[in-house]
Amino acid sequence: xxxSFDFASLLPHWHAFLGGLWLTTQLSFSTxxxxxxxxxxxxxxxxxxxxxxxxxxxxxxxxRNTPLxxxxxxxxxVFPSLGWKISAMSAAVIALGVNLAAYASxxxxxxxxxxxxxxxxxxxxxxxxxxxxYWHVILMPAIEKVYPALCGQFVLLMxxxxxxxxxxxxxxxxxxxxxxxETFRSFETYTVIAGLYLLLAFSMRLGLWLLGMLIFTRRRxxxxxxxx
Numbered sequence: 001x002x003x004s005f006d007f008a009s010l011l012p013h014w015h016a017f018l019g020g021l022w023l024t025t026q027l028s029f030s031t032x033x034x035x036x037x038x039x040x041x042x043x044x045x046x047x048x049x050x051x052x053x054x055x056x057x058x059x060x061x062x063x064r065n066t067p068l069x070x071x072x073x074x075x076x077x078v079f080p081s082l083g084w085k086i087s088a089m090s091a092a093v094i095a096l097g098v099n100l101a102a103y104a105s106x107x108x109x110x111x112x113x114x115x116x117x118x119x120x121x122x123x124x125x126x127x128x129x130x131x132x133x134y135w136h137v138i139l140m141p142a143i144e145k146v147y148p149a150l151c152g153q154f155v156l157l158m159x160x161x162x163x164x165x166x167x168x169x170x171x172x173x174x175x176x177x178x179x180x181x182e183t184f185r186s187f188e189t190y191t192v193i194a195g196l197y198l199l200l201a202f203s204m205r206l207g208l209w210l211l212g213m214l215i216f217t218r219r220r221x222x223x224x225x226x227x228x
Contacts, residue, residue: 007188010142020175021196023079023089027171028158028204030093035100035157036150042105045111047208056105063102069163071095078165092164100157107149124203151208155201162197172196 036064045056063071076091086094115138122135144148165174172193180189 002225003187005188006015006185007146007192009183009185010179010188010192016175016179017196020170021200023169024158024171024200027089027092027096027161027169028154028162028200031096031100031157031161034093035104038097038101039104040108042101043108043112046105046109060102060105060186064106068095068099068160068165071099072167074165080135086170088164088167090167091167092161096157096161097163099160100153103153104150106153107146107153108143110145112138112204114145115142146190147212147216151205151212154208155204158200158204159197173217184198185202212220 026188040054041181042060045052046060047053072092074097075086075095076088079086079091119137119141120133128136161171162171162173164171170178175187176193180186183189
């Protein structure tokens with residue numbers, strides 16, 4: 001093996017790496033918020049017994065059974081042909097957000113269904129109204145139970161954001177393609193990118209763990225932690 005490793009040749013491009021890291025962070029944050037909110041609404045719709053559950057189920061099955069890359073192409077290429085022109089970044093956030101929502105909805109719905117009916121009856125006996133019961137007795141405990149699984153979905157989608165380089169979003173993978181085409185140092189470039197993804201994943205898990213300990217006060221009172 002005569003290959004000579006030269007990571008020093010990447011030093012002039014440190015600002016590009018940081019720019020890609022920052023854009024990936026922004027993309028992940030926006031997608032997580034959008035996917036979680038929309039996914040929660042979908043989970044509530046799926047848990048109902050009326051007609052609302054039908055379009056929610058169709059949406060979830062449609063998204064979960066088509067590739068994320070195809071969904072990105074539909075938003076970025078098909079929507080503009082229908083008259084809705086959006087930027088590559090906006091298309092990436094929308095496509096990743098609706099994809100995450102479909103998976104998060106099933107996770108949250110499992111948490112909702114795990115709430116024992118006796119707890120709801122007890123809340124009714126205490127005089128809580130329907131909104132208070134759904135928020136304090138059903139939704140919050142449900143999210144707390146499935147929070148580790150939700151965090152796993154958030155991290156997985158952060159890693160899947162690398163696909164957005166296919167629609168010219170200059171996140172980490174997109175920046176890596178540009179740098180290796182200039183330096184011809186593919187091994188060094190993608191080694192650095194892999195390290196940055198690892199750093200981002202661990203940082204995201206730590207942030208989500210701290211957020212969980214902040215939101216779910218019952219765990220702090222019991223002295224238990226959230227495994228993510």
